[in-house]
Amino acid sequence: MTSTVIVGSSVGGVRTAQALRSEGYDGEVVLVGEESELPYDKPPLSKGLLAGTATADSVRLLTQDAADRAGIRLLLGHRATRVDVAANLVELQGHDPLRYDHLVVATGARARPSPWGERPGIHVVRVLRDAQLLRQDLLDGGHVVVVGAGFIGAEVASTARLLDLEVTLVDPLPVPMSRVLNPEVGGWFVDLHRRHGVRSIFGVGVEAIDGELGDFTVRLTDGSELAAAVVVVGIGAEPNDGWLRSSGLVVDNGLVCDQYCRAVDADNVFGVGDVARWFHPGYGAEMRVEHWTNAVDQAVCVAHNIAHPDDLRVYAPVEYVWSDQHDWKVQVVGRTSGTTEHVVVGDPAEDNRFAVLYTRDGTTLSGAAVVNWPRALIGCRRALRDGSRLAQVHDALTAQASKVQE
Amino acid sequence: MAVVKADLEACQGYANCVVGAEDYFDIDDDGVVVLLRAEVSESDRGRVEEAARSCPVSALLVEDQ
Numbered sequence A: 001m002t003s004t005v006i007v008g009s010s011v012g013g014v015r016t017a018q019a020l021r022s023e024g025y026d027g028e029v030v031l032v033g034e035e036s037e038l039p040y041d042k043p044p045l046s047k048g049l050l051a052g053t054a055t056a057d058s059v060r061l062l063t064q065d066a067a068d069r070a071g072i073r074l075l076l077g078h079r080a081t082r083v084d085v086a087a088n089l090v091e092l093q094g095h096d097p098l099r100y101d102h103l104v105v106a107t108g109a110r111a112r113p114s115p116w117g118e119r120p121g122i123h124v125v126r127v128l129r130d131a132q133l134l135r136q137d138l139l140d141g142g143h144v145v146v147v148g149a150g151f152i153g154a155e156v157a158s159t160a161r162l163l164d165l166e167v168t169l170v171d172p173l174p175v176p177m178s179r180v181l182n183p184e185v186g187g188w189f190v191d192l193h194r195r196h197g198v199r200s201i202f203g204v205g206v207e208a209i210d211g212e213l214g215d216f217t218v219r220l221t222d223g224s225e226l227a228a229a230v231v232v233v234g235i236g237a238e239p240n241d242g243w244l245r246s247s248g249l250v251v252d253n254g255l256v257c258d259q260y261c262r263a264v265d266a267d268n269v270f271g272v273g274d275v276a277r278w279f280h281p282g283y284g285a286e287m288r289v290e291h292w293t294n295a296v297d298q299a300v301c302v303a304h305n306i307a308h309p310d311d312l313r314v315y316a317p318v319e320y321v322w323s324d325q326h327d328w329k330v331q332v333v334g335r336t337s338g339t340t341e342h343v344v345v346g347d348p349a350e351d352n353r354f355a356v357l358y359t360r361d362g363t364t365l366s367g368a369a370v371v372n373w374p375r376a377l378i379g380c381r382r383a384l385r386d387g388s389r390l391a392q393v394h395d396a397l398t399a400q401a402s403k404v405q406e
Numbered sequence B: 001m002a003v004v005k006a007d008l009e010a011c012q013g014y015a016n017c018v019v020g021a022e023d024y025f026d027i028d029d030d031g032v033v034v035l036l037r038a039e040v041s042e043s044d045r046g047r048v049e050e051a052a053r054s055c056p057v058s059a060l061l062v063e064d065q
């Protein structure tokens, strides 16, 4: 029997395993994971799980039962340490090597560690245990300092406010979201945090963190100091590609793959999710995306390409990410960075619901940021797929906005 | 025959399902999923299952009737 071994038991790995079955693959499917936990989902870790509205059980991606029914063999608690590409073998810690016909690398990413020391009370948020430990410390109360105002930092700050804690958000950029969404829109996020009682210190970095849990001093680059009970460091992620280094596979800030998501020099090895750097044929460039929907869509594409090698599909998605911050459900599609040209439909301050439409060439819609407006989001996702003109989308959304207001 | 079911309370309007299978899912003005049809033919099943699994809050389920 042919065998597909999937390494990485989070959303990318789990969805690949499930999609293989939906695609009619009848070989063996083995899902290997370093963590002994049953697979769980990550987005709730900075939201519901931290707030206490979700539990470890409610964020499971797969149960043993569901795995059995789908014919997925779970091999959890074993870290993959090496691939022997010539012999089609994956070596595991504490287990015999596995032979594969197809190998799927879905080892994701890890939080960039705190450069200011790692000890109790200084948190990153990446795995379930991280979120559980942080929640315990948050429940003890006290001032929370969050370093990094990207998506995860902003979400942790907003969840901490929900728990009624005093929160300070620190970021070296003067307007944190400005690189992705441009300065004007980034400014609205700064206002959003302020409206919800988060104190923000932007344009200033962290020099050092002294002290211990319950009694930290965060020293800033402008010489000022903040007292903190708990510190959360949200300064980005790094791909888990180190275990591939000795394999001869091309690794360059992620496993380098072609437009079919196959490793460039081993066409029975595939990359999925946060760890994959693949060639996006629509953009003519290599990309690595750390978003949930990308992991799921790429999983489906890879499963298809394994099950139907005579009908290879290219992977050319429109990027999509959501983030929940305070009373904003933020959704970003397509390409919003690298351009300053944008139009806004709706008023961020007035109705708490708006869409920002971006263009790179001055005519076609290239991306959109939508807040609290699901129908506008669908319109934008369709328009991006179809290559619609910005003016056309703008008219449609303006008409929709007035219709909803009536 | 399989059917698709939606948990309207859980749905958060992310619209991944609509992008995955436009002929089965839409979203109403309040941002809640609308099932355009419930019965899933055998030939559509894989595609609709994949669309259902693209829901970030697991609000959709394809099951045998």
Ligand SMILES: Cc1cc2nc3c(=O)[nH]c(=O)nc-3n(C[C@H](O)[C@H](O)[C@H](O)COP(=O)(O)OP(=O)(O)OC[C@H]3O[C@@H](n4cnc5c(N)ncnc54)[C@H](O)[C@@H]3O)c2cc1C
Pocket (backbone or CB within 6 Å): A007, A008, A009, A010, A011, A012, A013, A032, A033, A034, A035, A042, A043, A044, A045, A046, A078, A079, A080, A081, A106, A107, A108, A109, A110, A125, A126, A127, A152, A240, A243, A272, A273, A274, A275, A289, A290, A291, A292, A293, A295, A320, A321, A322, A323, A324
């Ligand atoms: C707190 C948080 C909130 C997020 N919120 C959002 C959001 O709101 N919206 C959004 O779009 N995205 C969000 N994301 C991003 C999204 O969760 C990721 O893009 C997604 O989890 C990527 O899935 P993955 O399977 O590729 O990788 P990962 O989720 O990183 O999983 C990789 C798995 O591989 C395992 N592994 C690693 N190395 C090995 C090895 N050598 N051997 C065996 N197993 C190994 C790991 O233990 C892990 O289980 C969030 C992420 C985090 C951390």
Ligand code: SF4
Pocket (backbone or CB within 6 Å): B006, B010, B011, B012, B013, B014, B015, B016, B017, B018, B025, B027, B032, B033, B054, B055, B056, B057, B058, B059, B060
């Ligand atoms: S993907 Fe899920 S949350 Fe999003 S609209 Fe569909 S059912 Fe609702």
